Amino acid sequence: MRSVGQPQGRPWAAAAVGKHSHEYEYGSKQYLLMCGVGGLLSCGLTHTFIVPLDLIKCRMQVDPAKYKGIFRGFGVTLQEDGLRGLARGWAPTLIGYSLQGFFKFGLYEDFKIRYAEMLGRKKAYRWRTGLYLAASASAEFFADIALAPMEAVKVRVQTQPGYARTLRTAAPRMFAEEGLRAFYKGVGPLWMRQIPYTMMKFACFERTVEALYTYVVPKPQSQCTKTEQLAVTFVAGYIAGVFCAFVSHPADSVVSVLNKEKGSSAFGVLRRLGFWGVWKGLFARIIMIGTLTALQWFIYDSVKVYFKLPRPPVPRAPPEESRKKK
Template structure:
């Protein structure tokens, strides 16, 4: 079963050899055809695995997916660690709104009690946790996008591409949160429980001694509730926003834009997606913060204690944080692809087979 999944995900079938060549030629399939119509990604002749001129790898190859995962490590690990001070204040507003009334007051109280070093609390679990999450989120998103496209076919992949983005991103985030959960639990414990621990190496053994492995995964379900909708919005909104920007805003096709111009579009689309991400995932984010603060509590109990108004505490700082975060993540991810000379498909185009069918039916 697993080998079948990999075969589909890599979008490669074996072609029979001929007397003229002893090399197998990978057949362009699935997402390679439907969302990258008109562009030859894999070699059509000569040596198997040969890339386009200037590309460092073949689209859909293990090398390609590995680089996507590396780009995810950089984009998520760097950005989440950079905004630890804002994240710390946001978490404290969520779990103790009486003490931390708003963002500015939260920073003021934190600086008074802990000094500037206090603003960096939780940086280590943030860096390691979100690096692992980024590896799974971006790497598996690319894998699942190709896998599901191969399952539903070229034409359906184009017609229902928004649904494709949503399902692929949700599948990737399911596994990404399993990797993130232990570090997220430690981060919130460090940031919201005064005197509990100041470092990761102190917090994790202490958490394990109190509640065992459960302490690292007790917030996994609310984490899924927060992260899966967030990631679905992050990827689907970004993909469609990029498509719309090139169609209605950018005065020339993406192929004619310089690398810097493409990265500007990436940043703008990422910020727009980030705003929607923050709104969709905020209530679950508040529950995660409250749950990891209190020992022995459940997600439902935490939500009841917070109430409807409490679930939306800290929304504005999170919109600023997530908007900026998402924009920077897509910027770093895309910049990494440029730097590594990875194949970067243009916006989706209608497959020729679908065009002909719609023309025959008089719908195009």
């Protein structure tokens, strides 16, 4: 990675960042590393915070007869496991999603810069949605490799009664019984779930922010306070999260069942669940992912503000593009 003086990740955002007003130069290794730290905090903290809802969602997916709804699921869990039972799986969640967030956000910023440089100013602006999709898909591919082991442990702890209650007991048992395959057999379905989710998460967020500043916010972004900009970030993040829940939920159902059962395959689980079965727990996932995505973007942007990272404005057409439209 090389340092760049201009905001080349968004080459259409002319003179976006005054380099002397920031602690880190846009596109530098230090900048990308801090973006990764922001992703680590945003994903690790938010996913751990919603472990109880995620627990109920997973149990609704793998045992819909017993966990017939969100409130019923919470009631059964409290009755059988007590209040502490709602936190089951917090350790693998914190570790797994912190690693995923580090690579997801850090690599997204890196790929966005690289792809924009490959396209050039004009094409980077015209094809910016495709650029967001490609950069986020590339980043998520690697992020899921980091996430897969802890996701497998989390689901096993949360959905298989009597197997293990903690990361310290579940991981060694899984390795002893199934070897490394136990931790990576779900990486394929994880890609199926997470890559579409992340593509929607980043592309929808970027374009929603652009639309909010263009059509909703009554003043230019440059005149908005940091608090107002963070509010726009939160709203755009929630809108993106709702769409993310829809596109990723079927694969999420397959991952939950697959990691619970030994010797199962993704296609076998999909055939057994059927069309309606893969949509179990969707409402819980919409609430969870909408809130999760909004908080993630809010925390990520807050980290950029705190560490004085460059925050380029929404994309603008290069001068030659603007003249063509007149």
